[in-house]
Amino acid sequence: xxxxxxxxxxxxxxxxxxxxxxxxxxxxxxxxxxxxxxxxxxxxxxxxxxxxxxxxxxxxxxxxxxxxxxxxxxxxxxxxxxxxxxxxxxxxxxxxxxxxxxxxxxxxxxxxxxxxxxxxxxxxxxxxxxxxxxxxxxxxxxxxxxxxxxxxxxxxxxxxxxxxxxxxxxxxxxxxxxxxxxxxxxxxxxxxxx
Amino acid sequence: xxxxxxxxxxxxxxxxxxxxxxxxxxxxxxxxxxxxxxxxxxxxxxxxxxxxxxxxxxxxxxxxxxxxxxxxxxxxxxxxxxxxxxxxxxxxxxxxxxxxxxxxxxxxxxxxxxxxxxxxxxxxxxxxxxxxxxxxxxxxxxxxxxxxxxxxxxxxxxxxxxxxxxxxxxxxxxxxxxxxxxxxxxxxxxxxxxxxxxxxxxxxxxxxxxxxxxxxxxxxxxxxxxxxxxxxxxxxxxxxxxxxxxxxxxxxxxxxxxxxxxxxxxxxxxxxxxxxxxxxxxxxxxxxxxxx
Numbered sequence: 151x152x153x154x155x156x157x158x159x160x161x162x163x164x165x166x167x168x169x170x171x172x173x174x175x176x177x178x179x180x181x182x183x184x185x186x187x188x189x190x191x192x193x194x195x196x197x198x199x200x201x202x203x204x205x206x207x208x209x210x211x212x213x214x215x216x217x218x219x220x221x222x223x224x225x226x227x228x229x230x231x232x233x234x235x236x237x238x239x240x241x242x243x244x245x246x247x248x249x250x251x252x253x254x255x256x257x258x259x260x261x262x263x264x265x266x267x268x269x270x271x272x273x274x275x276x277x278x279x280x281x282x283x284x285x286x287x288x289x290x291x292x293x294x295x296x297x298x299x300x301x302x303x304x305x306x307x308x309x310x311x312x313x314x315x316x317x318x319x320x321x322x323x324x325x326x327x328x329x330x331x332x333x334x335x336x337x338x339x340x341x342x343x344x
Numbered sequence: 345x346x347x348x349x350x351x352x353x354x355x356x357x358x359x360x361x362x363x364x365x366x367x368x369x370x371x372x373x374x375x376x377x378x379x380x381x382x383x384x385x386x387x388x389x390x391x392x393x394x395x396x397x398x399x400x401x402x403x404x405x406x407x408x409x410x411x412x413x414x415x416x417x418x419x420x421x422x423x424x425x426x427x428x429x430x431x432x433x434x435x436x437x438x439x440x441x442x443x444x445x446x447x448x449x450x451x452x453x454x455x456x457x458x459x460x461x462x463x464x465x466x467x468x469x470x471x472x473x474x475x476x477x478x479x480x481x482x483x484x485x486x487x488x489x490x491x492x493x494x495x496x497x498x499x500x501x502x503x504x505x506x507x508x509x510x511x512x513x514x515x516x517x518x519x520x521x522x523x524x525x526x527x528x529x530x531x532x533x534x535x536x537x538x539x540x541x542x543x544x545x546x547x548x549x550x551x552x553x554x555x556x557x558x559x560x561x562x563x564x565x566x567x568x569x570x571x572x573x574x575x576x577x578x579x580x581x582x583x584x585x586x587x588x589x590x591x592x593x594x595x596x597x598x599x600x601x602x603x604x605x606x607x608x609x610x611x612x613x614x615x616x617x618x619x620x621x622x623x624x625x626x627x628x629x630x631x632x633x634x635x636x
Binding site for chain 1: 357358360361362363364386387388389391392393394395396397398399400401402405406409442448451452453454497498501502503511512536537539540541542544545546547549552553582620621622623
């Protein structure tokens, strides 16, 4: 964050958001003392504009809008290395989940769309089929992301080895999954807690 | 001979498609070892990373639903995929000391979340079946084969969830494959992330991370990699040709599922282990080592 002017005031420090993150993640934001161990072990740090320890600092300073506007939270691989190694028991992997959820629910301003698209299609597949349908996942992703030629050579290799199924039947108990999705939606309508 | 072991089995989505050789070899191995394995009928996707990434309640509910389906089948729940294993165990861990969360999940699945012991295949082989017995079951020792055991993320992290082995310096894979007489190499990247589900959204990430893993295994003198997760396998095997193209380094490094190597050592015919499904063919290596 070299050469970036940072304005701190009670107006910029929206701590309500930080409290939401703490409630969702079950982890304290304040406990982080910036040792940097999370970033040292993070396999994705080179892909992030804000590495993990800086995400924690920005949160502590209430600068969450800068986090959500960037790509970093969507480039976290959920490898759990940070949570494993934190010397002060900050569950950073859970905090990343909470940040993504808040950004996702708010249809957040992040520029990272491919990871969110992949997540959305993955979850849609569960709702429609009960299980993953890898062929559809790849094909729809390519169409919706406009990358029609992506992995074009991989498809035939996988198909010829029986690793991709052209057709996929739904679980016969699929209504049970639909019901779970519906009940969660209902719960959210009635409470802002989830 | 100990009591006959029997497990309920949650293969997970990948094992019915891109990771089918993991499923085939798991069934083959368990049959050879006379361990009972019964697939949970009509199981659902565990939600994997995309679900917990954006919706914890959905993620917990999907896993809780699967646990309740699994409760109908006798025996501890055997899980092959490291990601499914992690999600199921995480769900149990999160619900154990959080009655409020448990209530929400039970409302979402309209039922209770049963107690069910969830075990990764590694735990079943190393602890329940036991290394001693595993050694006795070997009819074709894999001596001369240098294996780099790759754990990836979710078999050991975070420490309070999988409870499989030491978090930062596990040896369970080395011990299990060591029982076949194979040689294991010491190498740097066995716990590093392979890029996991970025394979769909951002394959460039996978090429970098999995490329580093292959380079490290090669530098340690390994003949092959051994994995216990279909996502790791997909990245290291299916994307290996792209990694070679991007880095200009030729690896030609077969990536085995641990059950393929164990089943081979336990006398299951090679034709029944799905070797022909792998993108990097292991047949030249196995021929060279007189293991076919």
